[in-house]
Amino acid sequence: MSRNQETLKQKMKRYLRTPGSLLMMLLVMIAAILTFSVLIFLIVYILVHGVPYIKPSLFALKYTSENASLMPALINTVIMTVFSLLIAVPLGIFSAIFLVEYAGRGNKFVEIIRLTTETLQGIPSIVYGLFGMLFFVTTCGWGFSLLAGAFTLAIMILPLIMRSTEEALKAVPDSYREGSFGLGAGKLRTVFRIVLPSAVPGILSGVILAIGRVVGETAALIYTSGTVAAVPSSVMGSGRTLAVHMYNLASEGLYMDQAYATAVILLILVVGINTLSNVAAKRLTKV
Template sequence: MKARVQKGLVYAAALLTFAVLLFLIGYILWSGVPHLKASLFALEYNSDNVSMFPAIVTTLEMTLLALAMAVPFGLFTAIYLNEYAARGNRLVALIRVTAETLSGIPSIVYGLFGMLFFVTRLHWGYSLLAGAMTLAIMILPLVMRTAEEALMAVPDSFREASFGLGAGRLRTVFRIVLPSAMPGILSGVILSIGRIVGETAALIFTAGTMAQIPGLLQSGRTLAIHMYVLSGEGLHMNEAYATAVVLLAVVLLMNTLSALIARRITKK
């Protein structure tokens, strides 16, 4: 009887979660799809067309730049912690505690840090580079911890077999361990993409809100900021709902591509 009740609670929780998710997606599509129009995808933004095309390009640039800076550092740090550092090392424990602490800091704190350091101290101004650096620091603990967990999940027998065949530690890590852990590592990258694309607080203080396709040291707004600005003005709510639909589509597209890459790597 107890097992049936627990099983029923599990199914009820899963059903409720799925229903809430389905409702949110349905509400976004119902509110935004009717307001999608060609003028929203004009190459340049103005007060008449309220184009989101510059925001789409800025979102892609911001995501790729932040991942390019955060993923290598996070991955190599995870490799050191799991493959090279001695078991029970106090430095390793300190790094893990620090990473977990940084993961819980509100994004607006990262935004204030980025504004004080990158925007003001380094004189980068409100720019794509300042925003990407801030986001890279923000997602670095997430990338590092998920990569470390993925590496820990690889059985030690894989490493022992590689060592037994005469392979060194470096070759074992890059030829045996990393390919086996790649699906878990890409899961962390997918979570990081979601956080980057949906971020507003940190980017308002670092990247600014200019509606243009920015260079490295120019201000720009992502889709999330574009939607926030439109809804805050209260004059373009229909366009804000349409932006939410595009933002949802961009996130789904990025996650799908990452999942396909992970599946292909796993098959190999």
């Protein structure tokens, strides 16, 4: 009998001696299996209904009522994601650095900021969309544009990036900071050369979640960036993302096959971004 089998046998004996532990183990296993099953079912369902309708016409550079091309929406999605991250990531990371490294522990101002960020995380996306329409589209005079959508999404993902970065910085042991100070490094050098590199995996996990929210967002973008099925000549032009494109196709009821095909591309895009981010996190951690 192998060592793993002996360990498993010992665990089962221990669970059988305590019925409460056995019941909890079964409930946890059932929950994990159900979660995994739902995920697999969604992926298989989307692939089965979408893959047969992925055709070259879907990747035409210009959208028409005949091809229902997703290429303009795909390009707009990449542009929207990049602009949103350029705005939100620096603000979120620098805010988290202030809260963890510079603000004193027990500071009331810090508690107010944390309460505010947690509140912002719970606001529905439709509220962000209405705010973006009233402020960026109307008050600022940007109109329905990629820029208005990017700023709206940046406000949406800022609390997520900020909180994940804060937790990642807190997870860095204080001994790292003390060792850096002991070698004569200053506060700024310690933060950017010691603390931040150690917190990169946690920071990237927050960025990955933020990318997923940007790519999958519809409500906020319908009211800010618009639904034009074309790549605008500038960020001040209107354009739809993949999620909005899929929503429009499904709501019209005439392009359900193309909507499922768009869902497959959207799924591949999210998985690809997550994979690249994980690879980058591992390489940065090794360095």
